[in-house]
Amino acid sequence: MNLPKVVIRGGRVVDRSGERTADVAIDGGRIVAVDTNLAPGSGDLVLDAAGCLVMPGFVDVHAHLRQPGKEEAETIETGARAAALGGYTCIVAMPNTTPAIDSAGVVREVLELGRDTCCDVRTSAAITVGRAGQQLTPMAELAELGVRLFTDDGSGVQDVRLMRRAMEYARGLDVTLAQHCEDEALSAGGHMNEGVVSARLGIPGQPAEAEELMVMRDIALARLTGAKVHFQHLSTAGSIAMVRAAKGGGLNVTCEATPHHFTLTDERCSGFDPVFKVNPPLRTAGDVAAVRAGLADGSIDCIATDHAPHAPEEKERPFDQAPPGMLGLETALGLALTHLDVTPGQLVGLLSSRPAAIVGVSEQHGGPVAAGRPANLCVVDPAASWAVDADALASRSRNTPFAGMKLNGQVRHTLLWGEPVVRDGEAQR
C-alpha cells in the first residue's frame, strides 16, 4: 500500500516515558521522527493535533465482536470501526461466538475477517472446547496461530481441577489464561448485583462473593502452577483487594476493569431497563470507588471495555430474560477522561501499554511514541465535550448505558500502521 507520509502537528506526545510537545512524522507505517517543528514535505498529509494528546493507540483486551454467529448484533468489521473511533488500534475478540473460537478453523476465520478492517483484530480462544468446561482446547496449536490469551469468557471455568490443568499447560506455552470470575453455584439465577437495590426491586441478585470466590481460587491456582493469570472485568472491592495483595506477594497476575464498573452503580437497574444488565453486574458506589482507586494506584492493570453488542430486540425482553452486556468501545476514553483521576501518562498505561503487554502485542502497540516504532497512534482532544448519542455509534448495536451522558475527551484521529483510519472523528473506511 502506498501511503502518503503523515505529519501529526502541534500535539502533546504522551507515552509511558512522559509528555512533550512535538510533531510526529510517519512514513511506511512507522514513526520516523518525533521532534518539534517538523516541516511537512509537499504531498505529505498533515493532521492537526493542536490542543490534543498524541498517544499510542489503545488496546482492548476484551471485545465481543459477535462474529461468527450473531452478525445482527455486530460484525468484526463494524466492531473494528467502533474501536478505531474509540482510539483503539488493537482489539482482542472474545471466544463466546457461535461456534465458539475453540479451534484452528474458527481462529483463522476470525483473523481473516479482521484483516482489512480499521483495527488490528486479534483473537483469544476458549480454554475448553465449546466453552463447556469439560475438555481443553488445542491450546498449543492455537498459540501457534498467534493466540496469546485463552478464556471461556461469558462464563468462568467452574471445575477447579480442570482449571489447574489449563494453567499448567498454558505455562508451558507462555500464554495467558484470562478468567471471567463467577462461581455459578452461587450466582445462579442472579440478574443484577445482590444487595439493597435488588432487594427493593425484587430482581434475583448475585452476590459479590460469587466473583470473589473464583478470584480467590484462581489466585491460589496461580500460586500452585506459576501460570500467568489475568482476571477479567473485576467489579468488587473485595476482588481488587485480593489481586492487589497477590501482586504484592509476587504472583504473576494481572487484571482489568471496565468503564461501566468505574462509572455506574446498581441503582441504574431501578427502571428495569436491561441496557443496564451486564455480567458481572453493576455494583455499589463503594465498589465503583474501589475500581477507580485500583485504576489510579495501578492495582488494576488496564481498562477493558467488555464491549458486548446485543440487537435491540434482545434488550427489549424482561430484565431477567435479556442477555447481559453493554457497548463500550466508543465511550471508554471519554469515560476515563471524565471520571478517572489519572494523568495522561497513566491513561496511556491503562488503555495502551499495559493491555498491549498482557496480550503480547507490545512490538506493534502500546508505544513508546518514538522513531522506528509502528505508527499505531491516536490523537485525542481532551477538552472536547460531547454527549453520547446511541444512534450515532458505529457499532451495529445500540445498547449503550451511557446514552445522553456528557463526556469530556474525544478521539480526533486514529492511525493504524500510519494510515489515518479515523480522521477528524470520522471513520475513513
Added chain:
Amino acid sequence: MKHLLGIADLDASELDHLLGLTDHFVEVSRRRMPKVPALQGRTVCWLFYEDSTRTKLSFEQAAKRLSADTLNFTVSSSSVRKGESLRDTVETIEAMGVDAIVVRHGSAGVPTQVSRWVSASVVNAGDGWHEHPTQALLDCYTIREQLGSLDGTRIAIVGDIAHSRVARSDVWAFTKLGAEVTLVAPTTLLPPSLDGWPVRVDQSLDRVLPHVDVVYLLRMQQERMTEALLPTLREYTARWGLTRRRVDQLAEKAIVMHPGPMNRGVEIAADVADLPRAVVIDQVRNGVAVRMAVLYELLGAGSIVVTDPKEIRVPEVNT
C-alpha cells in the same frame, strides 16, 4: 395518575385518594344493579403471562361493573409462543385501540417496561417478586374497614418475604399510611438486604403475635424446599405457621389476612382460616372495588380536575 406500576412510587395522599375512591365503588357493588357506565367505550386488555385466576377474575369483574370493554390476550395461544418480543406484542395490542393494559408477568419490571413503549395506561397486576399494587390497596382498604385506620396499626407480615411481590407492595403501602410493620420469617426467606425498608424484623412469631393488630400470612411455596431455603414444611409450620394454638395469643380484635390462595395446614391452620377474625373473603370482595377505583382513576377521572376526592361522583345508572 397515568399508570399504576408500584406502591413505592406513590405517596400517602395518592394512596388515600385511591382508597377514598374505593368507598364509592364499594357502595356501587352493594346496589341491586352493581354497574355504572363510567368507562363505557373504554377498552381494557388483560395481558397475563402468568396463571392467575383470582386477580384476573377480580379485574374482569371490576371492568365489567364499570362498563368497560375487555380484551383478553391469552399467552398460551398467542404469538409469544412463536417468539414474538414483548415490545412487539404490546405495540400490536395498543394498535388495536386499548386504553389500558393490565399486565401480570413472572419477571420483575415488565409493567414498567411496557409503560415506556405504549401510550395506554398500564396497571401492574403482579410482576415477579417486585410489586402487586392492587393487592396492597385492597389490603389497606380491608384493614381500614376492619380496624378504622392504618395509622399506628401494628402489622406482622409472616413468611416468604424474599420472593413475595405482595410483601414488597404491602410494606410500602402499610408504612406510608402510618402502620408499624414487623417482618417475621426464617432468615433465608428475607430479602438479601433490608436497608431502607421501614420495618422491624423478628424471627419469632410467638414473640410478635401478642403485640399486633394484623397478622398477614404469605403463601409458602413448595419449591422453596428444593432451593435449600427451608429444611421441611413441617419445620416451617411448627415455627412460623399460624396454628390454632397460636391464634389465642392474638389480641381480641386482631385480624388475620392472607392474599390467597391459602395452603391450609402450612402457613395457616385449616380451622384458623375459618375463624371470624380471618378476613380473607373480605379482602377478595374489596379487591373488586379497589380495582374499579384504579381503572376509574386511570381511565375515567383523567379529564376531570378534582382537588377533593369526596367530590368525585360515580355516574348513576338510569334504570
